[in-house]
Amino acid sequence: MSDTGTIPPETTLLLKGGQAFTPGTDWHDPPRVDIAIAGDRIAGVAADYRIDGRQAVEVIDARDHLILPGFVNAHYHSHDVLAKGTLEEVPLESWRLYALPPQYPPRSSEEFYARTLLGALECLRSGMTTIQDMLTLYPYEDRHMDAVMAAYEKIGIRVVFALQYADRKGIETIPFWKDTFPQELHPLLSTAAEPERKLDLIGHFETTRLKAAQRPRVSWALGPSAPERCSLTLMQRTIELARRYDIPVYTHIYESRGMALQARLTLPEYSGLLIRRLAEEGVLDPRLNFAHSVWLSPEEIDLLVEHGAGVVLNPQGNLKMKCGIPPIRMLQDSGVRVGLGCDNCSCSDAQNMFVAMKLFALLAAVSDPTPGPPQAIAALRAATEGGADGARLGHALGRIATGFKADLTLIDLKDPSWSPMNSAARQLVHIEAGRGVRHVIVDGKMVVRDRQLTTVDETTIYDAVKAVMPEFRRDFATISARVAKLQPWLDRAHQQIMTAELDIERLPFRS
């Protein structure tokens, strides 16, 4: 970083005098800097830039602000944005029947558009500049895909987009379900991520990817729902495509005790370890990101490190879905890549990275109660660099440095959370809850200015949501009534999952 100088000639926006988390500086007391933005990139960072009077530069007074790289929400699903606040704590296996019901009633394009905008709005207003949307779009229709893409383009957030898919039915992949539920109820137990028809993955990917490639701020990823829900052929095709296009893959693994138990029961040839199965099948790859990873064994963590794969932790949803606490300290000690996400709106409810970071930092202590390293900076890094690296965009996102994308969040420090400021990193993780997010810049544009979205009138988003809610509420009530009828069997199966012997323990389940 230069001390002073003339502003780069192509500068369009100058953030003046904010405290910025630039790489290599003290994140407890970040230096005051000027950040010059030219178009969609950071053109330079200096202690004090002089502006040539002839330049047309917008200057933002960033004194009394903290400037951080925009958060990367590395695991998110826009398909149940409208279901926020609908459920109390529910075991994961039961929750899937609410969030991704079978025979998913057809949705309107208006609903797709409204919910995508609403989810993105919440993310932007809490300082996220990139989201990884792993969308269940089933049955697939071009007009729905177009509505989603149009919403993202309009609102101006950056998206790493993946369709979620699988080719095995849920009932075949959850322990005890097949034997517990009467045969006639089985058709009610699959979820929308498991298509009835043979998914033409390559066809979908290549046509939709071409569309996505023409859109700014959209990059493509692949989203096999979970390895146990995908045949070997499907996983192989996924990894083959990921390698051919060098794009990331997002999948769910070991979110619940039941998912780990399923691996132990069905994979004796791999010592019951799903990650070992993937390694031996040749599909464990640096492009893979494993959402949740709550029930990984130490041997599997070593395999992730060996193959360069990463994890994305979602502490809010893990607690609400009764899944447990990931082995955060063990993951950190291993050096595996860690990102942070806020997952579904019906299981995490809040798309809020401040909550995710705070839980990450606090649960690290619970995952291993012996004294360990400080966690605030680790949480911040996971919420920014970790997510960017997992998306294979670490060369352009997640850091404040010359040449990187101008994706930045400014936190207003004139707030009780910040008085006195003893540590920027600790107060951001342990005190700030999102109230301070004042400006959000994506691709060099002020997408949120003074806490207001600039790209879309926020009122029109709330109105559009209101308009589609009667239909959504009616369908959700039908789905809820259907799940309620299954409750006695769901409870029995859950009880079996929680009491069956498993050769690995995770807090808070340790006795």
Ligand SMILES: [Zn+2]
């Ligand atoms: Zn998820």
